[in-house]
Amino acid sequence: xxxxxxxxxxxxxRPAPWRDPKIRAIVVxxxxxxxxxxxxxxxxxxxxxxxxxxxxATGFGFLDREAAFGIGESLIPYSPADTYARAFLVGLVNxxxxxxxxxxLATILGTVMGLARLSSNWLVAKLAxxxxxxxxxxxxxLQLLFWWALLRGAAPPPREAWQLLxxxxxxxxxxxxxxxxxxxAYPWMALALVAGxxxxxxxxxWARARQERTGQQFPTGWAGLGLxxxxxxxxxxxxxxxxxxxxxxLHGFNFAGGTVVSPEFGALLIGxxxxxxxxxxxxxxxxxxxxxxxxxEAAMALGLRSGQRMRLVVLPQALRVIVPPMTSExxxxxxxxxxxxxxxxxxxxxxxxxxxxxxxxxVEGIAMIMAVYLAISLLISLAMNLYNRAVALVER
Amino acid sequence: MADxxxxxxxxxxxxxxxxxxxxxxxxxxRANLFNSVFNTLLTILAVYLLAMTVPPLLRWxxxxxxxxxxxxxxxxxxxxxxxxxxxxxxxxxxxxxxGRYPYQEQWRPLASVIIVIGLILASCDRRxxxxxxxxxxxxxxxxxxxxxxxxxxGLPYVATEFWSGLPLTLILAVIGMAFAFPFAILLALGRRxxxxxxxxxxxxxxELVRGVPLITVLFMASVMLPLFLPAGVTIDKLLRAQTAxxxxxxxxxxxxxxxxxxxxxxxxxxxxxxxxxxxxxxxxLIVMPQALAMVIPPLVNNFIGAFKNTSLVLIIGLFDLxxxxxxxxxxxxxxxxxxxxxxxxAAIYFCFCFFxxxxxxxxxxxxxxxxxx
Numbered sequence: 001x002x003x004x005x006x007x008x009x010x011x012x013x014r015p016a017p018w019r020d021p022k023i024r025a026i027v028v029x030x031x032x033x034x035x036x037x038x039x040x041x042x043x044x045x046x047x048x049x050x051x052x053x054x055x056x057a058t059g060f061g062f063l064d065r066e067a068a069f070g071i072g073e074s075l076i077p078y079s080p081a082d083t084y085a086r087a088f089l090v091g092l093v094n095x096x097x098x099x100x101x102x103x104x105l106a107t108i109l110g111t112v113m114g115l116a117r118l119s120s121n122w123l124v125a126k127l128a129x130x131x132x133x134x135x136x137x138x139x140x141x142l143q144l145l146f147w148w149a150l151l152r153g154a155a156p157p158p159r160e161a162w163q164l165l166x167x168x169x170x171x172x173x174x175x176x177x178x179x180x181x182x183x184x185a186y187p188w189m190a191l192a193l194v195a196g197x198x199x200x201x202x203x204x205x206w207a208r209a210r211q212e213r214t215g216q217q218f219p220t221g222w223a224g225l226g227l228x229x230x231x232x233x234x235x236x237x238x239x240x241x242x243x244x245x246x247x248x249x250l251h252g253f254n255f256a257g258g259t260v261v262s263p264e265f266g267a268l269l270i271g272x273x274x275x276x277x278x279x280x281x282x283x284x285x286x287x288x289x290x291x292x293x294x295x296x297e298a299a300m301a302l303g304l305r306s307g308q309r310m311r312l313v314v315l316p317q318a319l320r321v322i323v324p325p326m327t328s329e330x331x332x333x334x335x336x337x338x339x340x341x342x343x344x345x346x347x348x349x350x351x352x353x354x355x356x357x358x359x360x361x362x363v364e365g366i367a368m369i370m371a372v373y374l375a376i377s378l379l380i381s382l383a384m385n386l387y388n389r390a391v392a393l394v395e396r
Numbered sequence: 397m398a399d400x401x402x403x404x405x406x407x408x409x410x411x412x413x414x415x416x417x418x419x420x421x422x423x424x425x426r427a428n429l430f431n432s433v434f435n436t437l438l439t440i441l442a443v444y445l446l447a448m449t450v451p452p453l454l455r456w457x458x459x460x461x462x463x464x465x466x467x468x469x470x471x472x473x474x475x476x477x478x479x480x481x482x483x484x485x486x487x488x489x490x491x492x493x494x495g496r497y498p499y500q501e502q503w504r505p506l507a508s509v510i511i512v513i514g515l516i517l518a519s520c521d522r523r524x525x526x527x528x529x530x531x532x533x534x535x536x537x538x539x540x541x542x543x544x545x546x547x548x549x550g551l552p553y554v555a556t557e558f559w560s561g562l563p564l565t566l567i568l569a570v571i572g573m574a575f576a577f578p579f580a581i582l583l584a585l586g587r588r589x590x591x592x593x594x595x596x597x598x599x600x601x602x603e604l605v606r607g608v609p610l611i612t613v614l615f616m617a618s619v620m621l622p623l624f625l626p627a628g629v630t631i632d633k634l635l636r637a638q639t640a641x642x643x644x645x646x647x648x649x650x651x652x653x654x655x656x657x658x659x660x661x662x663x664x665x666x667x668x669x670x671x672x673x674x675x676x677x678x679x680x681l682i683v684m685p686q687a688l689a690m691v692i693p694p695l696v697n698n699f700i701g702a703f704k705n706t707s708l709v710l711i712i713g714l715f716d717l718x719x720x721x722x723x724x725x726x727x728x729x730x731x732x733x734x735x736x737x738x739x740x741x742a743a744i745y746f747c748f749c750f751f752x753x754x755x756x757x758x759x760x761x762x763x764x765x766x767x768x769x
Contacts, residue, residue, distance in 0.1 A: 029593035036597065043624040050623045121435045122428035123442045137700075137749035138742045139707040142718055146742070149734035335609035341711060349611055362619040369615075370608045377607040 047363065056360045063088070069354055071346045073262055084355055091351035092372060098265065098347065099334040099376075102272040106333060107326075109273055110280025117285050128281065136278040141339055143275055147267035148343040151175075155263070158255055167247050175261045176248040185239035189232040196231040200224035264345035268337065276333045283329065287322035288314065319391045327384035331377050338373075348372060456480050457739075468730040484733040485740050488724040492741065495560025495720040501552065505563040508540040512566045520755055522762075533574070540567070556634040560715030562744070564634075568706040568716065572641035573649075573699055579642065580649030585679065587650065588657055598650075605647035610708055613640045618712040637709050645702050652694045656687030692763065696756035700749050707745075717741055 017023050051058060063085040070080050074090045075097055116128035135143070152172055156162065161171035167178040200223065207218035248255040261269075291314050299309040340347035349369055356365040429439045460479025464486060465471035471481040485492075494502045515536045518524050524532075544563065547553035559567070586598030605613065617640035621631060660683055668678040688695075710719035721737045724730075 025591055029591050032591075032597075033593050046626050047620075047623045050627060053627060119435075119438070120428070120431060121438050121442075124435075124438050127442055127446075133750065133753075134746065137704075137746045137753065139704040139718070139745055141707040141710065142738060142742055142745065145718070145722065146735070146738040149738060153732065153734055338609040338611045339708070341611065349609070349615075353615070356615075356619065362615075363623070366612060366616050366620060369612050370604075373609060373612065374604070374607040 051363075054360075058361070058363070060364055062355075062359045062361055062364070067355070067358075069358070071351065072344070073265065073346060084359075087351050087355065088348070088368065091346060091348035094346055095334075095337055095340075095348040095372075096376075098268055098272070098340070098345070099337050102269055102276065102333050102337065103330050105269070105273045106276040106280055106329075109277035110329075111284050113277060113281035114284025114288070117281060118288060132278045132281050135274050136282075140271060140275045140336055141342055144267055144271040144339055144343050147270045148263060151263035151266050158250060161255075167245070169248060169255065171255070172263065173255070173260065174263050175266050176255045177259060177261075178245045178247040179259045181244045181246055183239075183244075185235060188239070189235045192231040192235045193228060196227040196229070197224075199231075200227045203227070262345075264340070264343050267343055268340050268345045268347075271339075272333055272336060275336070276329055279329050279332075280326065283322055283325045284318075287318040290321045291317045316391065323384065323388045323391060327381055327388075330380055330384070334376055334380065335373060468733065471730075472732075480736050480739075481733055482736060484730050484736050487730065488727070488737070491561075491724050492717070492720050492737070493561045494563070495715045495723070496558045497560060497563075498552070498554060498558065501546070501554060504543045504546070504551070504554075505559070505561065508543045508563050509566060511536050511540055511543075512563075512570055516570075537571070537574075556632050559634065561720045562717050564709075564715065565703075565706045565717045568638060568641055568709065569699070569703040571638060572645050572706075573702055575642045576645035576649050576702075579646040580653055581684070583646060583650035584653035584657055587654055602647045602650050605644060606651070610640075610644050610705055611711060613644045614708060614712050616640065617643075633712070633714060637712060637714055641702070641706070644705075645698070648701070649695070649698055652691050652698055653687065655694070656689075656691035657683065659690055660686055689763070693756045693760040696752055696759065700752050700756075703748060703752070704745065717744065 048058075064083055066080075067082055067084045067087040068080050069087070071078055071087065071090050073094070075093050076090060078086060078090045113128045113131055116124050117132065119125045119128070151170070151174070155170050155172045158169070158171040158173055161169040161176075163169055169176045200220075203218075203223055204220045207220045207223075211217055246259075248260075295313055295317065296309060299313040304312065337347055338349040341350040341353055344350065352365045352369050356362045359365075430436045456478070457480050460475055462471050462475045462479060462481050462483050465474055465481065465483040468481070468484065471483050475481060490499075490502065494505045497505050515533060518532060519529055542548065543551070544559060544567075545554060545556075583598050583602060586594045587602065589595050589598070614637060617636045618633065621636050621639065625631060664682055664686065665678065668682040673681065706716055707718040709716050710722065713719075715723065718741060721741045725734050725737055
């Protein structure tokens with residue numbers, strides 16, 4: 001073997017500047033930011049030039065002008081004489097309304113279906129599987145169009161409306177169902193409900209403290225349920241059980257009385273709930289399967305009944321797995337509600353679209369939609385993160 | 397002492413068949429449908445629901461259905477309004493599949509669909525993974541481009557505004573994922589970069605895109621992209637939608653890939669450093685192959701999502717599968733067959749998505765075999 005000369009380079013205090021990681025990092029970042037800034041400047045400049053050439057106004061001044069278009073359904077008072085800002089607000093309220101109801105119903109449907117897939121009943125498990133596999137694999141846009149065609153096109157006119165249950169009618173004017181007339185006792189019943197919940201909470205704290213001290217158990221759940229439902233029921237009975245239903249009845253060519261849900265809203269809600277429900281079902285199923293069987297066996301060895309086993313041992317651990325993906329399902333349901341534009345439900349995107357067509361101010365319109373959705377996304381993930389912190393595993 | 401014959405004293409247990417109630421059909425029924433009061437009630441409820449829904453559905457879809465008729469009125473007269481009119485689908489099939497593509501040339505989109513499906517099937521075979529696929533895909537896509545556009549080899553030129561139906565849906569999904577993938581890798585690396593400027597920009601992009609609905613990105617591409625470009629430069633509608641898809645899918649893919657990057661043990665990176673590999677060689681040779689292999693099942697799921705999302709281009713007026721079906725409903729000769737059209741294309745979407753989701757589940761099982769105990 002030839003002898004090799006080992007040269008030991010005594011490293012001078014610093015390497016050459018083009019080899020120094022610190023200097024390199026700074027150079028790379030400066031170049032990166034410069035390229036980005038140049039790109040944005042180029043695009044921005046083009047946009048300004050193009051807008052000027054096409055005589056399109058810029059800025060949010062249009063929000064104060066008269067919108068001059070009608071909106072099919074609105075939870076807040078609105079007329080075409082109102083401003084664009086008001087129209088946007090109507091759209092935002094509609095988006096939030098359908099998303100909130102959708103999230104609640106999809107959670108219920110998804111949880112039921114997720115548990116059904118784990119059922120020891122073969123038929124129920126298979127039916128739930130068929131539901132999940134079918135509706136998960138069909139695009140939401142198609143499902144919305146389908147439900148809309150069913151409610152608007154295939155449903156009969158009010159005179160021959162399908163009667164789902166007594167008083168609930170489906171016709172091409174929408175879904176009509178009875179609502180109770182407002183009575184003086186109802187606000188008091190709401191108050192009684194709140195009082196019942198507060199007392200139930202206090203009872204729960206007392207029962208916890210007593211169980212820690214003496215080991216004696218107290219049926220908190222039943223007591224709480226009794227308080228929360230019993231107090232309003234007492235008020236209801238004490239005030240003479242005032243219940244008059246405003247039942248829809250045929251009047252000429254349409255229904256009078258009751259409340260009607262438009263085919264657009266109905267189709268959007270059904271589509272969102274059925275589609276998102278499949279994903280929630282899979283999340284719930286995976287969450288419960290993630291709790292190892294040993295946990296259940298240990299709970300049985302401690303003598304817990306099956307209800308207690310689920311409530312005290314399996315569910316708290318499953319929730320840790322379930323909550324993070326559930327957040328993204330809620331977010332995607334909210335974002336998917338923007339597909340309302342396909343079937344003409346006046347949500348935020350559909351109203352912004354009309355506005356952009358009327359004013360030509362696409363940049364502002366899209367910026368407003370994006371800002372609103374980003375804000376909603378951040379709020380939902382904040383809320384779910386807080387909840388997640390409450391159920392997360394407390395580690396050392 | 398008398399010999400005691402034990403065999404005589406203790407009779408052998410009689411050859412018993414297993415009790416009828418715990419084996420066979422009855423046993424299975426007892427174990428799976430009637431094993432408790434609650435389950436019995438559930439079974440009765442489920443059977444009741446099935447009895448209420450399945451026979452009318454079958455009657456509508458098969459028994460009372462009309463399979464051939466010259467027009468909508470004849471079809472409705474033949475079924476008495478009680479059954480589905482599949483004659484409508486028969487009449488509109490070519491329009492639903494190929495839309496506004498010139499009628500004489502529709503063998504070209506058909507061939508393109510077959511090529512794309514072939515490529516997808518070939519990619520599902522794990523023996524093909526590697527260099528062969530990397531060569532196969534560009535070749536296949538170039539062939540599809542030649543077929544769809546034409547203009548050479550004697551094929552008449554067909555502008556993208558006439559591309560429609562199933563080929564458009566497949567092209568949007570496949571090209572969208574193919575171009576989103578490298579962009580997503582850069583975003584994922586950027587998000588884990590130690591350079592603050594790169595990291596902040598990557599995080600902002602990913603969170604911004606994931607925070608807004610796809611519709612807004614599509615609107616942006618269709619309305620704002622023309623404004624972004626210098627005067628005189630125009631960009632066709634399909635390309636705008638395709639750009640929106642790529643930008644949107646990249647943000648979601650980036651998060652999937654980041655999941656894979658985070659699962660790489662730090663020792664791998666230190667070992668690469670010890671071998672003297674620089675950042676890019678370390679990423680290309682050590683980190684990425686392991687990270688990507690880990691996230692193949694979620695990547696397939698992402699692909700399913702992208703495939704379903706292509707149906708949104710109907711909002712900006714492209715004629716994908718959903719929009720051609722929707723347009724076929726406006727024919728004056730065939731009024732009021734929306735349900736049939738939607739059920740038909742739902743079946744097409746279902747076939748694609750169901751196949752891919754089954755494949756992803758199968759992949760998850762086989763790829764995890766080494767890691768499972």
